[in-house]
Amino acid sequence: SAVISQKPSRDICQRGTSLTIQCQVDSQVTMMFWYRQQPGQSLTLIATANQGSEATYESGFVIDKFPISRPNLTFSTLTVSNMSPEDSSIYLCSVGWGSQENEQFFGPGTRLTVL
Amino acid sequence: SQQGEEDPQALSIQEGENATMNCSYKTSINNLQWYRQNSGRGLVHLILIRSNEREKHSGRLRVTLDTSKKSSSLLITASRAADTASYFCATPTSGSARQLTFGSGTQLTVLP
Numbered sequence: 489s490a491v492i493s494q495k496p497s498r499d500i501c502q503r504g505t506s507l508t509i510q511c512q513v514d515s516q517v518t519m520m521f522w523y524r525q526q527p528g529q530s531l532t533l534i535a536t537a538n539q540g541s542e543a544t545y546e547s548g549f550v551i552d553k554f555p556i557s558r559p560n561l562t563f564s565t566l567t568v569s570n571m572s573p574e575d576s577s578i579y580l581c582s583v584g585w586g587s588q589e590n591e592q593f594f595g596p597g598t599r600l601t602v603l
Numbered sequence: 604s605q606q607g608e609e610d611p612q613a614l615s616i617q618e619g620e621n622a623t624m625n626c627s628y629k630t631s632i633n634n635l636q637w638y639r640q641n642s643g644r645g646l647v648h649l650i651l652i653r654s655n656e657r658e659k660h661s662g663r664l665r666v667t668l669d670t671s672k673k674s675s676s677l678l679i680t681a682s683r684a685a686d687t688a689s690y691f692c693a694t695p696t697s698g699s700a701r702q703l704t705f706g707s708g709t710q711l712t713v714l715p
Contacts (some may be wrong), residue, residue: 492645519701530691531646533707580645584701591636592693592703594645 490515492595500601508567509598511581516561519584521592522554534579535566537564566578573600579585609692609706611639617714622679624709626692627672633695635668635675636703640689649677683714 493515501507511520519538523531534554535543543556557565568575579600582592609626616622625631628635638646651661652668652675659666665678679686690706698701 530708533696533702533704536702558671559612578643582646590634590695590701590703591648591651592646594644595647597643599643 490517490585492581492583492593494581494595494598496598498599502602502603503572505571506567506569507571508565509569509579509581511564511566511595513562513583515584517575517585518561520558520564521582521584522556522564522566523582524577525580525582525597530540531580532580534566568600572599573602576602582595609690609709611709613710613712615712615714618684620682622686622711622713624677624690624706626675626677626686626706628675628692628694628695628706629673629693629698631696632670634667636693637666637675637677638689638691638693639663640708641689646691662665679711680699682711684713684715686709686711 493512495510497522510577510601522534524534525531532548534549535556537543537556537558539561553569555567578597580594580597582594585591585593605617634651639649639651640646648664650661650664651668654670662701663680668675689709689710692706693703
C-alpha cells in the first residue's frame with residue numbers, strides 16, 4: 489500500500505485567487521490522479537499525471553484552469569486558478585496500485601471553500 | 604457520464620442490522636471495486652471483485668457481482684456506528700487501463 493499526504497487539508501480563499509495543492513506519496517508511483525468532489529456528489533476525474541509527461545485532462549477540465557506539475561515519482565501539485573465559488577469542492581489525489589489491478593489509494597483530500 | 608449508479612442514495616439503520624447497497628454499471632468490466640469515504644475525507648479501498656467471481660467476503664463485508672445484470676451489491680453485516688460513511692462502487696474506465704469511474708454513492712448512517 490501507499491501512504492499519501494495532501495497539503496493544505498482545507499482552505500478558504502477569495503474569488504479570483506489561486507491555490508496550489510500538494511500531494512506527496514511515500515513510494516515511487518507511475519500514475520497519479522486528481523479528482524474533484526463537489527458537495528454531496530461523487531468523484532470526477534480532473535486529470536492523470538504521469539512523471540515526465542504532460543498531464544492528461546478529462547473533458548470539461550483545462551490546463552489553464554487546473555495546471556498540474558509532476559516533477560518526480562513521489563510528488564504532484566494541482567493548482568486551482570482564478571477561483572470562483574463554483575470551485576468549492578474537495579480535491580483528492582490518488583495513486584494507482586498493483587501490477588494487474590487498478591486499485592487506487594487516496595490522499596485525505598483538500599477541502600476548498602471559495603468566497 | 605458516470606458509469607455506476609447506486610441505490611439507495613441514503614440508508615439509515617440501527618446498529619446491529621445489516622446494510623445492503625447496490626451498484627449498476629453500463630459496460631463490460633474485468634473487475635469492480637468498493638470504496639468507503641468518511642465525512643469529507645479520502646476514500647479507502649474496501650474490496651475488489653473480479654468479473655469471474657460471483658461473491659467475495661472480507662470480514663463483515665460481502666460483495667456480489669452479476670455480470671449478466673451488470674450489477675453488484677455490498678452487504679455490511681452486524682453494522683456499527685463506525686460504519687457510518689459514504690460507499691462508492693468503482694469500475695475501470697472504458698479505454699483506460701488504470702482509470703476508475705465512480706458511482707453516485709450511498710450515504711449510510713448507522714444509529715447507535
